[in-house]
Structures are given as structure tokens and as C-alpha cells.
Amino acid sequence: MDSILCDELLQEIFHRLPPSSSAAVSLVSKRWLRLLRSSTVALSLTFISTPLALPSLSSFLSHHPYLSSLSLSDSSSSSFSSSSHHLLQSIASSCPNLRHLRFLAEPVSGFSLLSLSNSCSHLSSLTITLSRPLCFQWLAPLRALKDLSVFITGSETELFSYNGFASVLDAELNLESLSLCGSRGVDYGLNFLWRNCKKLEKLKLKSCECVGDNASFSAFIKGLETLKEVELRTSRTVADGVLLKLAEGSVSLSSLLVYDGGSKEGLLQFISHSRADVQKLDLRLPLDLDNDHLIAVAENFRTLSSLRLQSCCLVTGEGLKTIGRALSEELEELALINCDVVEREPGLLTTLGQNLKRLRKLDLSYNELLLDKELSAMLVSSSNLKELKLRGCNRLTNMAMVSMARRCKQLETVDIMYCCRIEMEAVELFLSNSSHLRQLQVEESKLSVVAKKLVSKNCIEIVA
Amino acid sequence: MIVLNSSDGATFEVEESVAVQSQTIKHMIEDNCADTSIPLPNVNGVTLARVLEYIKKHAEAKDDEEGLKSFDAEFVKVDQASLFEIILAANYLDIKGLLDLTCQTVADQIKDLTVEEVRAIFNIMNDFTPEEEAKLRNDHAWAFE
Numbered sequence: 001m002d003s004i005l006c007d008e009l010l011q012e013i014f015h016r017l018p019p020s021s022s023a024a025v026s027l028v029s030k031r032w033l034r035l036l037r038s039s040t041v042a043l044s045l046t047f048i049s050t051p052l053a054l055p056s057l058s059s060f061l062s063h064h065p066y067l068s069s070l071s072l073s074d075s076s077s078s079s080f081s082s083s084s085h086h087l088l089q090s091i092a093s094s095c096p097n098l099r100h101l102r103f104l105a106e107p108v109s110g111f112s113l114l115s116l117s118n119s120c121s122h123l124s125s126l127t128i129t130l131s132r133p134l135c136f137q138w139l140a141p142l143r144a145l146k147d148l149s150v151f152i153t154g155s156e157t158e159l160f161s162y163n164g165f166a167s168v169l170d171a172e173l174n175l176e177s178l179s180l181c182g183s184r185g186v187d188y189g190l191n192f193l194w195r196n197c198k199k200l201e202k203l204k205l206k207s208c209e210c211v212g213d214n215a216s217f218s219a220f221i222k223g224l225e226t227l228k229e230v231e232l233r234t235s236r237t238v239a240d241g242v243l244l245k246l247a248e249g250s251v252s253l254s255s256l257l258v259y260d261g262g263s264k265e266g267l268l269q270f271i272s273h274s275r276a277d278v279q280k281l282d283l284r285l286p287l288d289l290d291n292d293h294l295i296a297v298a299e300n301f302r303t304l305s306s307l308r309l310q311s312c313c314l315v316t317g318e319g320l321k322t323i324g325r326a327l328s329e330e331l332e333e334l335a336l337i338n339c340d341v342v343e344r345e346p347g348l349l350t351t352l353g354q355n356l357k358r359l360r361k362l363d364l365s366y367n368e369l370l371l372d373k374e375l376s377a378m379l380v381s382s383s384n385l386k387e388l389k390l391r392g393c394n395r396l397t398n399m400a401m402v403s404m405a406r407r408c409k410q411l412e413t414v415d416i417m418y419c420c421r422i423e424m425e426a427v428e429l430f431l432s433n434s435s436h437l438r439q440l441q442v443e444e445s446k447l448s449v450v451a452k453k454l455v456s457k458n459c460i461e462i463v464a
Numbered sequence: 465m466i467v468l469n470s471s472d473g474a475t476f477e478v479e480e481s482v483a484v485q486s487q488t489i490k491h492m493i494e495d496n497c498a499d500t501s502i503p504l505p506n507v508n509g510v511t512l513a514r515v516l517e518y519i520k521k522h523a524e525a526k527d528d529e530e531g532l533k534s535f536d537a538e539f540v541k542v543d544q545a546s547l548f549e550i551i552l553a554a555n556y557l558d559i560k561g562l563l564d565l566t567c568q569t570v571a572d573q574i575k576d577l578t579v580e581e582v583r584a585i586f587n588i589m590n591d592f593t594p595e596e597e598a599k600l601r602n603d604h605a606w607a608f609e
Contacts, residue, residue, distance in 0.1 A: 016571035027579045029588050260581045
């Protein structure tokens with residue numbers, strides 16, 4: 001009967017199948033196998049076999065000539081240090097049309113990547129684990145590459161003299177987004193990136209102690225006119241320098257994230273002197289953020305639309321109220337996650353709710369002492385909320401859900417996981433009064449039969 | 465009003481504004497091939513009637529998201545052969561919404577089935593030799609996520 005449907009239509013059906021069906025579908029008949037393989041554009045594989053599986057990866061991939069996206073990860077703990085080279089060669093020779101590659105099965109060296117970069121010229125995004133010593137010459141042929149994510153690994157002893165790299169040819173790279181994890185003092189190979197990424201828009205650094213040669217890096221940050229988003233995670237030693245340079249240049253910067261390691265002075269310098277129209281600020285700095293910073297934000301970032309603070313215990317109501325007044329027509333998203341100021345100062349949330357007239361997204365997760373009446377008082381003024389997250393707020397009871405149902409009729413996304421005092425009846429009541437709800441994060445056990453019917457009738461996504 | 469002729473000689477009248485949900489018909493009207501009636505030699509009467517039911521409902525209840533959702537769910541509750549005929553018609557007439565709906569329905573039917581169950585529903589012969597089948601199953605040592 002399937003002969004009624006032409007190849008094209010059968011492929012339309014295959015496109016709508018989840019990846020888990022591929023195994024069964026490919027065994028139905030030769031025609032189905034052929035069509036499935038030629039319509040597969042994305043594969044996500046876990047490398048669970050031994051090195052003996054190498055020849056079969058090559059032939060396996062060669063059956064999927066239209067593959068544009070491939071992800072290979074490793075679930076086994078044994079390391080096949082010589083095999084990553086062969087795996088990359090298999091990929092390079094079998095998948096010339098690849099656009100996206102995630103290769104986290106094994107660390108690779110710059111040398112192995114040459115075969116990839118010479119064959120897969122359409123690659124636009126790449127995620128890899130790179131082993132030391134770092135070398136980025138292989139990036140030059142990848143003219144279409146916009147997104148690069150590198151996890152750096154390997155011995156940190158300086159085994160090679162870098163004089164040999166002085167003659168490394170520069171090449172203008174088209175990278176727009178760069179993400180680095182784990183760089184250390186010996187990683188001078190990074191200087192190639194600082195000299196050649198002139199179009200970078202997003203920079204993400206995680207657990208980076210050092211980024212190659214400081215002078216190169218500083219010149220890079222300061223000169224980067226296209227930089228829009230910066231994320232610094234657990235990179236205390238680097239953060240200071242970055243923030244100071246961002247303050248001097250980077251007028252296009254619109255989003256800054258600093259978690260777990262910044263510097264008071266660097267951050268204050270940046271906030272007070274930046275000429276950029278920063279839209280989003282996301283800070284998790286228990287020891288480095290205080291009211292001075294918030295007051296500076298209120299003065300200098302007049303177009304801020306999103307402020308997220310996590311575990312910022314030095315902040316008090318005074319700083320937050322200054323923000324509330326200054327950004328009353330601007331701020332659309334506010335997060336005060338695990339910020340005990342919310343619990344320490346009754347009435348703070350009420351004031352913020354009254355001031356922030358444009359508030360659409362509110363996140364008060366993990367404030368374990370937050371009381372119903374504090375939340376309700378804020379919700380009275382925030383009737384246009386679309387997103388509300390209260391994960392882990394153990395003190396909230398059914399009353400909180402009643403307030404939400406009554407005051408915030410526009411809610412689309414709600415998170416009430418781990419709110420142990422909120423019960424089934426309250427969840428059901430909320431569901432029957434929220435016509436705009438699209439997603440609810442709650443334990444399955446809190447959904448009554450009626451609630452489940454409402455969920456399926458209104459196509460609400462439940463996430464546990 | 466537009467007149468449509470199915471492959472087996474049945475005629476159907478439908479408003480032009482409704483009929484143009486089919487890109488094929490829309491182009492024929494624009495290219496002036498539709499003076500008296502439009503011949504549709506690739507679609508039989510029964511299937512054309514069903515397709516027209518779909519596009520009429522989607523034209524009149526355009527903004528009623530919930531109503532359309534339940535209509536669609538009922539619409540695809542037909543036997544396998546008819547479903548395939550509708551897919552072919554939706555493809556020929558170039559009606560994206562209907563093609564999406566019907567292809568998704570078939571995909572949903574297949575997705576949780578075993579190989580044998582799929583073959584049974586579609587009446588397909590297994591043309592692999594046992595050796596070929598064994599080799600293919602071996603390939604699946606790579607876990608698909």
C-alpha cells in the first residue's frame with residue numbers, strides 16, 4: 001500500500017518522526033531504508049562501542065549524504081586517544097555537507113581538525129574538546145563558521161616553546177560567537193583568536209584562569225566594536241580585566257552575565273563608565289555585588305530591560321528601590337533568586353511591584369522564607385505578568401496560587417516545583433482560571449484528575 | 465463561485481475565496497485557466513469532497529483555534545487508504561495545512577510501532593535477506609538519542 005505514496009511524500013512523513021523511530025523504520029523495507037537515509041539531516045549518536053566500531057561509523061555516515069547536523073558524545077569512561085583522529089577523518093570524508101558538529105567523544109588536536117576543516121567547508125557551528133598545546137590554524141579554511149565552542153583539556157606543563165608559532169599566519173575569521181572553557185596560563189595559542197576575530201558578537205568564558213597574552217586580549221576586547229553579549233562564569237582572574245576594558249570600549253554591548261567570580265571595582269567601573277545601552281544584566285556574585293553597583297546601574301543604564309540577581313546577599317532594599325524608581329518604565333524582567341533581601345525586608349516587593357509598571361517576567365525562586373502576603377502584595381500591581389517562577393519557595397501555600405489566579409490573568413509560564421506547601425486543590429484552581437497558560441512546571445503528583453483533563457484540553461506543557 | 469471537476473466526473477461548487485487555500489487552484493485562476501470549470505484529473509470525487517470539507521471549515525472558522533483543533537482531530541479518523549488519498553490530494557492541490565496535518569497523523573501512527581507492526585499496517589513486504597537485516601541491526605549499536 002505504501003506504493004501509493006511517492007518518495008517525496010514518504011519523506012515528508014519521515015521528517016515528522018522522532019529520532020527514536022529511526023531504528024524501526026530503517027528495517028521495514030529497502031525503499032524505506034533508502035528514503036530514510038536520504039532524508040536524515042540530523043543525527044545524535046552516543047559512542048558506546050569499542051574502537052572496533054570505527055569502520056562502521058564511516059560506512060554508517062556514508063549512508064546519510066544529506067547530513068547537516070551531527071552530534072557525537074562518549075558515554076564510556078575509557079579513553080581512545082588515538083581514535084579521535086580517525087573519527088574526525090571518517091566524519092570529514094563522509095559528511096561534506098555538514099553544517100553543525102558537536103564532537104565531544106574525545107579530545108582532539110589542532111592537527112586532526114585540519115582534515116575536517118578542509119572537507120567540511122560549510123560548517124557553521126562547531127563544539128569540540130581541544131587538547132593542549134592549543135593551535136587554531138585549522139580555523140582559517142572554515143569561512144562559514146559562525147559559532148565555536150571549545151573545551152580545553154590536557155596537561156598544563158609548557159612542553160613546547162611558542163617561538164615556532166610566531167610565524168603563524170593570520171587569517172580573518174568570520175566567527176560571531178565564541179565560547180571557551182578551561183583556559184590556563186600556558187594557552188598562548190589563544191592569541192590567534194584575539195588577533196583574528198574581528199566580527200565577534202558573543203563571547204563566553206567559563207573557568208578561564210588566563211586567556212593567553214594579556215596585552216593581545218585587552219586590545220582585542222577594547223577594539224571589538226561588534227561585541228553584543230559577554231558571559232563570564234567562574235573566571236575571577238580574568239573578569240576584572242575584561243570588565244575594565246568593556247568600560248573603555250564596547251559601545252554595542254547589550255548583555256552582560258557574570259557568575260561566581262567578578263570584582264567589585266571592575267564591575268563598578270564598568271557600570272559607571274560604560275557608554276553602551278545595556279539591556280540585560282545577569283549577576284550571581286555573592287561577595288562582589290552591593291548597593292553601590294545597583295545605584296550606579298540606576299544612574300547609567302537607563303534602558304535596562306532585564307535584571308537578574310542570584311545569591312546577592314550584600315544587596316539591601318535601598319539599592320533595589322533605587323532601581324525600581326529609576327527603571328520604572330523600562331524593566332520588564334526581574335529576578336531575585338535566593339536573595340535574602342526579599343525575606344529580610346517586608347514591603348520591599350510591594351514597592352517594587354508598584355514601581356515596575358512594565359514587569360512581565362518575575363523570578364523569585366529559592367527564597368525559602370518568602371511569605372504569601374509579600375508575594376500577593378506584589379502581584380496586586382503586576383497584573384501583566386507573563387512568566388512567574390517560584391521554584392523552591394517552601395513557605396508559599398495555597399493562598400499564593402489563589403492570588404496568582406486572581407491577579408495575574410496573563411500568565412503563560414509558571415514554575416512551582418518544590419513548593420511543598422502548595423497542594424493539589426490549589427493547582428487545580430489555578431489551572432481552571434488561567435486561560436493563557438502554556439507551560440507549568442510542577443510535580444506530576446500534584447495534578448488531580450480534573451487538572452490533567454484541563455492540561456490536555458488546553459494543550460499545556462507540564463515539565464517536571 | 466468556482467466549479468471543480470474530479471477525475472470520475474463529479475462536480476463541486478465552492479467559493480473562490482475558499483478554493484484559493486489550494487495554491488494549485490489559486491495559480492490556475494490567476495493564469496485564467498478557470499473560465500468554466502477547473503479539471504482535477506488527479507483527485508477522485510470522494511477525496512475531493514473530503515478536501516473541500518476541510519478547506520471550507522478552515523475558511524469559516526479561521527480564528528477559532530480550539531474548534532479547528534477538534535475538527536482536525538476528527539477529520540483524520542479515516543481508514544488508511546483514504547488517508548493516503550487525502551495526502552496525495554493535499555500534495556497535488558498544494559494545501560500546506562492539510563498536508564502537514566495528514567503527514568503528521570501518519571507519523572504519529574508509526575512512531576511507537578515495531579517493524580512488523582509497521583509492515584502490517586502498510587502492507588509492505590520485507591525485502592531484506594536475513595544477513596542484510598542482521599547487518600543493519602548491527603549498525604544500531606550506535607545509540608540514537
